[in-house]
Amino acid sequence: xxxxxxxxxxxxxxxxxxxxxxxxxxxxxxxxxxxxxxxxxxxxxxxxxxxxxxxxxxxxxxxxxxxxxxxxxxxxxxxxxxxxxxxxxxxxxxxxxxxxxxxxxxxxxxxxxxxxxxxxxxxxxxxxxxxxxxxxxxxxxxxxxxxxxxxxxxxxxxxxxxxxxxxxxxxxxxxxxxxxxxxxxxxxxxxxxxxxxxxxxxxxxxxxxxxxxxxxxxxxxxxxxxxxxxxxxxxxxxxxxxxxxxxxxxxxxxxxxxxxxx
DNA sequence: AACCTTCGCAACCGCAAGGAT
DNA sequence: CATCCTTGCGGTTGCGAAGGT
Numbered sequence: 622x623x624x625x626x627x628x629x630x631x632x633x634x635x636x637x638x639x640x641x642x643x644x645x646x647x648x649x650x651x652x653x654x655x656x657x658x659x660x661x662x663x664x665x666x667x668x669x670x671x672x673x674x675x676x677x678x679x680x681x682x683x684x685x686x687x688x689x690x691x692x693x694x695x696x697x698x699x700x701x702x703x704x705x706x707x708x709x710x711x712x713x714x715x716x717x718x719x720x721x722x723x724x725x726x727x728x729x730x731x732x733x734x735x736x737x738x739x740x741x742x743x744x745x746x747x748x749x750x751x752x753x754x755x756x757x758x759x760x761x762x763x764x765x766x767x768x769x770x771x772x773x774x775x776x777x778x779x780x781x782x783x784x785x786x787x788x789x790x791x792x793x794x795x796x797x798x799x800x801x802x803x804x805x806x807x808x809x810x811x812x813x814x815x816x817x818x819x820x821x822x823x824x825x826x827x828x829x830x831x832x833x834x835x836x837x838x839x840x841x842x843x844x845x846x847x848x849x850x851x852x853x854x855x856x857x858x859x860x861x862x863x864x865x866x867x868x869x870x871x872x873x874x875x876x877x878x879x880x881x882x883x
Numbered sequence: 884a885a886c887c888t889t890c891g892c893a894a895c896c897g898c899a900a901g902g903a904t
Numbered sequence: 905c906a907t908c909c910t911t912g913c914g915g916t917t918g919c920g921a922a923g924g925t
Contacts, residue, residue: 636918674913677893711913723914
């Protein structure tokens, strides 16, 4: 299995790695250690770019990597960490030291995501999906998924909110700046909408709306941040150490945005 | 047996963050 | 402070294997 070997304009080799290339890279790293990926290929006698060497080492050659089928326990862990961290594969991989982020990402995309969906769990929010209906606007009849509760009362757990926030932000296409712009340009519309809609790809943006609608309308404006975060923060701290701090930074920034708007 | 579809996974690409200059 | 460079991350693609028709 692998990609066809070819050479780019700079004469650098692309595609599948040969056993000989692997051996050369490992021999070099064993002797000189890691560092300066850019210069490494030349020194190691490889016609590869540094990026390719780095990837090969981290995802395949590095010692201690566990390969092969994921155990049920590992799958359970991935789902658990994904529910906490979203698509932050590197962060998830840190919790599972023997697996690479690429492996985890691949397994999620090819298997776990579909399995959750089939069992009625939304793989993005990790909430149950209660009904599936065809969208009237689409001839493709792509399903529109509605979470079990369309209302966003203040009892919504802050843990779930944080998870959803993390999931939204973790996707690069929903970068913080873009989200800020969205809030700043149409804050009132965002407050009024209270349904979280996830359907086909083009609707994914709604998911981010859903995330911030809740924050603006029901939580941030009415709940102190300390109150809001106390329980989940403690809970996540024990599970994930400092990982959750990254999410908190983002959360705090958005919280201040919400205050500016009000 | 031939063809088609799905799965699994390695590798690539583009972008962003952070450090160096 | 600005620019450049390197590293790291996440999304996506390409391809062989496996399974189904």
